Amino acid sequence: MVYVPPTVHVNLLATIRRDRFLPVPGEVLVQIQQHVEANTVIAQTIIPDSHSIKQVAQELGVPPDKIGPFMVKQDGEAVKKDEPIAVRKTTFGLSTITVRSNVDGALVITGDGKALLAAYTKNFELRSGFPGIVQNVVDGLGAVIETTGAVVEGIWGNGKQDYSVMRAVGAGPADPLKLEQLEMGLRGNIIVAGALLDTTAFKRMDEVAIRGLIVGSMRAELMSAVQKLSFPVLVTDGFGDGGFSTVAYALLSGNNGREVWVDGTPADRHTGTRPEAIVPLPGPNTPPPNLASGDSLAVGKRVRIARGVAQSRIGTVSALNDKAMTLPNGLRTRLATIEIENDPNNRVMVPVANLEILE
Amino acid sequence: MAEVAFSSDSILTVDFGTATTRVALLDVVEGLYRFVAAAEAPSTLGAPYRDASEGMRHALRQLQDITGRGFLDENAKLVLPATQDGFGVDSLVATASGGVLARAVLVGLLPDVSMELARRIAESGYTTVMDTINLTDRRREEKQIDAILNAKPHVIIMAGGTDGGASHALLQIADTVSTACFLLPGAKAHLLYVGNAELRDKITEKLGNATVVHFAPNIMPQLSEPMLAPARLELARVFDDLRVTRIGGFGEIAHWAGGRILPTAQTEAQFIRFLNNTAFGKRGVVGINLGSAATSVTAVFKDDVRSNVCADLGIGVHVEKLLTLSPLDQLKRWVPFEISDSELRDFVYTKGAYPHTLPADTRDLHLEYALARQIIRVALSKARHNWPLQWAGPRPEVLPTLDVIMAGGATFARGPQPGVTALLLLDALQPIGITRLLVDQYHLAAGLGGAAYLNPLAVSQIFGTGAFLELGTAVSLMGRARAGEVVCSGKVVDEAGTETAYEARAGEMTLVPFPVGRKGKLSLKPKAGVNAGFGAGRTHTLDVVGGAAGIVFDARGRLLNLPAAAEKRFELLKKWHTSVGGSA
Numbered sequence: 001m002v003y004v005p006p007t008v009h010v011n012l013l014a015t016i017r018r019d020r021f022l023p024v025p026g027e028v029l030v031q032i033q034q035h036v037e038a039n040t041v042i043a044q045t046i047i048p049d050s051h052s053i054k055q056v057a058q059e060l061g062v063p064p065d066k067i068g069p070f071m072v073k074q075d076g077e078a079v080k081k082d083e084p085i086a087v088r089k090t091t092f093g094l095s096t097i098t099v100r101s102n103v104d105g106a107l108v109i110t111g112d113g114k115a116l117l118a119a120y121t122k123n124f125e126l127r128s129g130f131p132g133i134v135q136n137v138v139d140g141l142g143a144v145i146e147t148t149g150a151v152v153e154g155i156w157g158n159g160k161q162d163y164s165v166m167r168a169v170g171a172g173p174a175d176p177l178k179l180e181q182l183e184m185g186l187r188g189n190i191i192v193a194g195a196l197l198d199t200t201a202f203k204r205m206d207e208v209a210i211r212g213l214i215v216g217s218m219r220a221e222l223m224s225a226v227q228k229l230s231f232p233v234l235v236t237d238g239f240g241d242g243g244f245s246t247v248a249y250a251l252l253s254g255n256n257g258r259e260v261w262v263d264g265t266p267a268d269r270h271t272g273t274r275p276e277a278i279v280p281l282p283g284p285n286t287p288p289p290n291l292a293s294g295d296s297l298a299v300g301k302r303v304r305i306a307r308g309v310a311q312s313r314i315g316t317v318s319a320l321n322d323k324a325m326t327l328p329n330g331l332r333t334r335l336a337t338i339e340i341e342n343d344p345n346n347r348v349m350v351p352v353a354n355l356e357i358l359e
Numbered sequence: 360m361a362e363v364a365f366s367s368d369s370i371l372t373v374d375f376g377t378a379t380t381r382v383a384l385l386d387v388v389e390g391l392y393r394f395v396a397a398a399e400a401p402s403t404l405g406a407p408y409r410d411a412s413e414g415m416r417h418a419l420r421q422l423q424d425i426t427g428r429g430f431l432d433e434n435a436k437l438v439l440p441a442t443q444d445g446f447g448v449d450s451l452v453a454t455a456s457g458g459v460l461a462r463a464v465l466v467g468l469l470p471d472v473s474m475e476l477a478r479r480i481a482e483s484g485y486t487t488v489m490d491t492i493n494l495t496d497r498r499r500e501e502k503q504i505d506a507i508l509n510a511k512p513h514v515i516i517m518a519g520g521t522d523g524g525a526s527h528a529l530l531q532i533a534d535t536v537s538t539a540c541f542l543l544p545g546a547k548a549h550l551l552y553v554g555n556a557e558l559r560d561k562i563t564e565k566l567g568n569a570t571v572v573h574f575a576p577n578i579m580p581q582l583s584e585p586m587l588a589p590a591r592l593e594l595a596r597v598f599d600d601l602r603v604t605r606i607g608g609f610g611e612i613a614h615w616a617g618g619r620i621l622p623t624a625q626t627e628a629q630f631i632r633f634l635n636n637t638a639f640g641k642r643g644v645v646g647i648n649l650g651s652a653a654t655s656v657t658a659v660f661k662d663d664v665r666s667n668v669c670a671d672l673g674i675g676v677h678v679e680k681l682l683t684l685s686p687l688d689q690l691k692r693w694v695p696f697e698i699s700d701s702e703l704r705d706f707v708y709t710k711g712a713y714p715h716t717l718p719a720d721t722r723d724l725h726l727e728y729a730l731a732r733q734i735i736r737v738a739l740s741k742a743r744h745n746w747p748l749q750w751a752g753p754r755p756e757v758l759p760t761l762d763v764i765m766a767g768g769a770t771f772a773r774g775p776q777p778g779v780t781a782l783l784l785l786d787a788l789q790p791i792g793i794t795r796l797l798v799d800q801y802h803l804a805a806g807l808g809g810a811a812y813l814n815p816l817a818v819s820q821i822f823g824t825g826a827f828l829e830l831g832t833a834v835s836l837m838g839r840a841r842a843g844e845v846v847c848s849g850k851v852v853d854e855a856g857t858e859t860a861y862e863a864r865a866g867e868m869t870l871v872p873f874p875v876g877r878k879g880k881l882s883l884k885p886k887a888g889v890n891a892g893f894g895a896g897r898t899h900t901l902d903v904v905g906g907a908a909g910i911v912f913d914a915r916g917r918l919l920n921l922p923a924a925a926e927k928r929f930e931l932l933k934k935w936h937t938s939v940g941g942s943a
Contacts, residue, residue, distance in 0.1 A: 002417050004401050024544055040812030051508075051542075053502045055785040075916055109541060114505070116538055116863020218680075220700055220708035238712065248760070269377075269676070270458075272406020293407035295417065329724040330942055331374035351717045 003078040003334070007293040008304055008356045009153045009276075010247050012254075016151055016278060017135060019141035023047065030143050032136065032156050036128040038163040038261065043126040044144045048118040052102055057113025059099045062086045064113025071115075074108045080104055085115055129279050130163060130261035132195040150255055151291065152236055152248050156218070157264025157275030160232035164211040166279070169251045173216055174243025177201050179349030182208050189314045190214065190260050192252045195244035196233075199225055206230070214252060214277055216244030216312075232264040232277050237312045245304055245312040246341070247358065255279045261345040290358050297352055303338060307354040314358060315340040318347070327351070368449030370432070372806025373612070374623055375417050376402055377457035377676050378651035378715050379769065380414035380465050381802045382422050384448070385810070385821060392817040394826035395799040398422040400729055401715065404458040404606050406519055411458065412605060426510040439615055447672035456485060456623035456653055458606045460670055461513040461598065461812065464506075465491040466532055468519035476578045476585050477518040479745050480553065483591045484598055484622055485670040486514065492535070493519075494528055500535050507539035512548050514597050515540070515570065518536025518560070520555030522580045529554055533565045540569035541566050547571050547602070549597045553578045573597055591666075593624045624648070626808030626837055627767065628657040628666040628817070633811050636764060637819055643750070643761050645788065646804065649768035651675030654734055656742035660750055660759070660774060667742035674730055674770060675714030680709055681730065684737050692921050693786070695932035696722070704854030717773070718799035723941055724775065728783055731770050733903060735787035753837070754793060757917050760792040765827070767799035774798065777907035778870050778939030781830050785913050792892020793901065796898040796911070798831035802826070829875050833914045838889030840865035846889045849882035851903065863912035866931075868938045870909050877905035882916035908939070 026045020028037060056071075059065040073085040079101040086099040095101040101107070103119035110116070132147035167189040170179040177193035182204045190212035191205075197219050205213070212232045220239040236248045244252070261278040272293070295301070301317045315338035324332040333351045368631055369386040383397040400417035417516035419437070429446045438447025463486040467473035474493050481488050492503050504937040507515075508572050515536060518528045537600055540548050549621045550570035552562050554579050566572055575593035579585050599620055603609045613620050631646040643660035652673040657666045671677045672684065681690065687700055694703065706726050711715070718724040731760045753761045774780030781796055803826055813820045841845045847863040851873055861871045873879065892898040903910060915935075922928045935943055 002400065004403075004417060006401075007407075051504050052503075055501075064646065076722075111538070112534060116501070116542075156708075220704040223708075229602045238705075239708040240702065249438055260427060271404040272409075278601055307716040308723065308758075327719070328942065329718060329721040330779065331717060331724065331773055331777075333434040345449070351719060354713075354716045359611065 003297045003352050004294060005303075007359050008296065009151050009289060009291050009359050010245070010251055010304075011151050011359055013148065013150060013281060013283070015146065015283070015287050017127070017144055017146045017290070019142065020126060020129060020145055021138065022124065025140040026124070028137055028139060028142060029336060030134045030137065031113050034134045035131075036130050036134060038128055038259070040128045040274050041125045042128050042145075042338050043132070045124050046120045047122040047124050048105065049121040050119050051108070052117050052119065054085065054099055054102070054115045054117060055113070056086050056099050056110065056115045060086060060097055062088065067110065067113055071110060073101075075107060075109050079117065080159060084331055085117075094241075096146075108306050116304075129161060129263065130278055132280070147278070147280045149278055149280040150251055151276055151278050152214075152251055153233045153274040153276045154236040155238065155267070155275070156235040157160070157263050157266055158227045158229060158233040159265045159266060160230070161261070161265065162211045162232050163189055163259060163261045164190045164254060165166065166190045166192055166258060168256045170194050172243075173246060173249035174241065177213075177215065178243065183208070184208060186210060190262055190293055192256070196222060196226070197241055198222070200271050200275045202229070205357055206324045214262060216248065216259075217242045222265050232262040234262050234277055240310055245314055247304070247314045249328075252277070261319065278311065295357055295359075297336065297355065297357065303336075303353060303355040304348055304358050305338065305348075306356055308350065310340065310348050310350065315348075317355075320352070330336045370450050370452060370810055370814065371437075371448040371708055372810065373418070374410050374802060374805045375404060375414070375453070375457050375620075376623070376650055377653070377673070378402055379402070380411070380418050382415065382418040383801055383803055383806055384422060384428070385425060391824070392820040393824055394801065394803060394821050394832045395812045396422060396425045397803070398425060399668050400801070400928055402457055409608075409609035411455075412612055415568040415608075415612065433454060437615055450813065451616045451811070452806050453612050454623045454626050454805040454809050455609075455620050456650055458602055458609075460652070461486045461601060462489045462510055463487065464489055464510050464512040464515045464596065466517040466536055467491075467554070467919060468528055469493065470495055473518040473520070476587065477516045477553070480516055480518075480551075480578065480587060480651055481760060482596055482668060482741075482745065483587075483666050483680050484594050484624065484634050485668060487671050488917070492532060503535050503806060504539040507536065508542060513542065513601055514549045514551060514594070516551045516594070518554045518578055518579050520577075521542070521559070522556045522577050524555055524557060526558055530561055533562060537565045537569050540566065541741055548747060548761065549573060549600065551575065551590070551594055551597055553593075556580070560794050565593070567871045571600070587747060591625065595625050597707070598622050598889055621809050623805040624653075624655040624657070624666055624668045627655060628664055628808065629811055630804040630808030631657040631765065632664050633808070633815070633818055634765065634822070636662065641762055643759060644763045644765065645758075645761055646765045647738070647767065647788070649674055649731055649735060649766070649770050652677050652767075654738040658742065658746060658750070663747070665742065665745050667738070669738045669741060671737060672734060674710075674727070674734055674768070676711065677697075677728060678709045678714070678734075681734055681737065682707060689736075690733045692928065693732045693932070695725055695929050695936065696931070697925065698726075704877065705753070725936075728779075731783060731789045739788060757787060757837075758790050761790050761794050763795045763797060764788055764790060765797040765799060765802055765804065767802065769779070769866040770821070771798045772800045772802065773814055775942070776940040777828075777830055779912070779936065779941040780870060781833065781911050782935060782939045783910040784830070785833060785835065786910070786919065789835070789917055789919055790833065791917055792890070794833045794835065795830070795904070796833055796906065796908075798828040798830050800828040801826060805854055825875070829904060829906040831873070831908035831911050832881070832903045833911045833913060834887055834891055835865070835917065836863060836885065837917045838886070838887065838893055838895060840889060842866040845881055845886065847912065849884045849887045851881045853879035861910075863914040865914050865916075867914055868935045868937055869912040869914070872909040872913070873903065873905040874909070875905050875907055879903055881910060913938070
């Protein structure tokens with residue numbers, strides 16, 4: 001029977017394409033086939049910070065449907081603070097009533113004798129994030145950037161993004177981050193550590209001015225504190241002290257010293273995006289394959305175990321039951337036999353629901 | 360009496376959940392509708408497919424393997440209607456709970472009247488309320504506009520005024536909503552207007568350009584009983600529109616299903632109503648569906664249906680939401696072993712990160728079931744806010760007596776031992792008196808509720824044929840007694856005259872085997888001061904049917920009072936678990 005588990009990408013070399021879109025429409029600054037660096041601004045926009053309403057008719061002393069002839073700014077026009085948006089000369093032209101903008105921004109819309117103004121305080125610049133080639137441009141929104149490299153998808157991120165040199169610290173895939181590991185030599189780097197178990201290193205991370213943190217696991221209770229950090233944090237495997245899966249750790253530590261793009265944008269089930277780290281690498285003459293998703297579970301597939309005593313272990317499916325079987329805890333479900341990698345004597349039976357295909 | 364016309368056609372039901380897509384085949388066998396088989400596959404509403412029909416095809420191929428009957432043609436299209444040689448099906452009933460969690464803004468006049476009713480409409484569907492705007496809102500108009508822009512609503516529910524009543528204030532708020540919606544980027548928001556019917560033309564005039572306007576009859580046409588059902592139906596249509604436009608495949612599936620994909624919660628409510636009206640109905644029926652992303656509670660008492668969906672609280676995708684709705688201690692009290700707050704929180708978030716996973720060992724099962732218990736308690740508590748006062752139990756915190764509790768969702772359908780599933784339900788709902796416990800093991804309730812609109816006879820016939828797992832009859836005792844004291848005794852006598860005596864002891868769970876399919880008489884002799892559902896100390900004999908767990912005596916009291924001392928609590932939880940057949 002067909003079973004299609006989720007796919008997680010922990011891939012040493014693939015062709016990677018990522019949508020880089022503005023949160024609200026704006027201007028795209030790049031062209032198809034253009035080479036971009038990580039810090040190339042590919043699109044920009046202005047994000048309205050807040051709105052305010054001017055009671056134009058009331059201030060001018062005219063009926064709400066009669067303000068049109070007095071407006072000196074039209075819908076959509078930029079305005080400066082204190083700049084007139086409507087002017088009326090009183091009877092015999094003896095005096096003038098002026099309605100002024102109270103914001104730097106734009107006159108959005110007029111109606112019912114009122115004017116809605118938007119204050120623009122945020123100029124938003126969207127950077128490529130990682131070096132690559134513009135494969136497609138979506139007018140007003142952004143571009144699709146393609147690169148070749150290694151990718152590690154994660155399970156949680158704190159919503160921030162950055163690009164810098166990656167440095168692994170600690171003794172292994174589950175070694176928690178310690179204060180003393182954060183030497184000044186790591187300034188401006190993205191740190192890779194097995195697990196984040198407390199906040200003791202937070203102040204030091206600020207002092208050293210690290211640009212990002214990639215951990216295998218993190219205590220869930222740190223989530224709100226981590227969301228306040230100024231740099232991206234990516235959790236690849238789980239919550240708790242389990243650390244990295246061997247394959248994620250091998251990929252990251254194997255690329256120690258290379259530049260990495262850390263995208264802590266939370267996972268979106270609808271679009272399929274996950275928080276991730278991308279290490280751009282020069283591709284061979286023939287481009288490596290694209291990242292695949294949606295394969296069925298089958299004998300021979302490489303998988304990551306997502307739950308249970310073998311959580312985060314990597315293995316290969318050696319047998320797949322078609323019929324449901326009873327687990328020691330009484331649950332009935334389909335099971336797969338997994339040969340754990342680098343551990344020839346370790347074979348485990350795992351519910352198929354607890355497997356992710358590793359690509 | 361008028362005859363009910365129906366066709367003897369095969370029916371395929373499909374339900375699109377967030378995690379799982381389920382199909383079931385219903386067909387006529389020897390003149391009666393029967394449930395034939397069910398199958399399931401992971402949903403494909405999200406990436407990489409973003410096409411609901413793919414998961415449906417995966418599930419149909421499994422159903423094909425089970426039944427030997429073909430459903431898909433060479434182009435992988437559903438064959439509809441069935442061919443002469445029995446290929447395909449004659450009709451499709453499609454329901455969905457996954458794919459759309461609609462952000463809603465509620466707009467109305469008074470918080471206690473129109474806003475409260477608008478909230479009840481919103482909670483009947485898969486919505487999360489992002490903001491509310493009403494006459495008592497102290498924010499300036501521009502702040503209200505910013506609030507709507509920040510909410511990025513898919514749907515705005517606008518209520519207020521009796522028919523012919525208040526108009527000026529509502530139209531003023533409509534201006535604010537119109538301005539905000541004009542500024543919203545992307546697709547137009549849907550506006551469901553359920554207020555003063557005389558303002559419909561003006562609402563169209565003000566909001567028709569900036570939103571997609573839907574009308575339903577005023578939810579408060581007069582200052583008497585509210586009328587919510589038509590508004591709920593219209594909200595279901597809004598969801599239908601959102602799904603079809605946002606998720607691939609739904610347009611085609613809706614076409615096969617006669618134009619509509621119904622919200623799962625709505626059709627489940629229809630099925631619970633059917634249970635109450637046809638099969639039971641003396642006291643009341645409650646249905647629980649514990650889904651991956653949402654939990655719904657439907658209650659029916661005397662044909663009054665109250666359906667409540669916690670759209671962002673499930674046992675998979677949104678499980679971490681529980682920690683914002685309920686203190687960690689409330690979850691921890693259900694765990695029968697020592698676990699630190701930190702580890703428990705890690706467990707919850709890991710479950711949310713891997714929502715499709717199953718408990719792999721007994722410790723893991725206890726943690727998952729602790730989650731299930733607490734999610735249902737939270738969902739039930741929220742649902743009870745929408746229940747009328749006359750539905751109260753003997754004490755405010757206790758449920759009224761119920762004929763039936765029906766449980767749906769994979770947690771119940773995959774339950775390890777029937778007694779453990781019964782214990783989970785009894786802990787989570789804590790009913791009183793005599794209650795039949797049913798499990799929707801093949802996830803049929805949504806499909807049958809949808810089919811009930813077309814073919815009520817099919818639903819009636821299928822319900823009577825064992826498609827739902829009879830878990831057993833629960834006898835929940837209330838009263839004061841010392842731990843271990845016999846609080847109720849008696850016997851159960853089956854139709855062959857075989858007698859089984861029992862004794863239920865205070866603080867304990869007792870199972871009396873009485874297999875599925877067996878009928879008999881149960882005599883209850885409660886101790887003075889103890890109520891088995893017929894008054895304190897009153898004896899009674901009643902008809903009972905068998906169940907997978909048998910007859911379940913719950914003599915732990917109501918509400919269940921778990922010891923504060925951890926070791927004592929662990930001991931009790933483990934004892935209850937093993938006494939109903941759970942593995943140690």
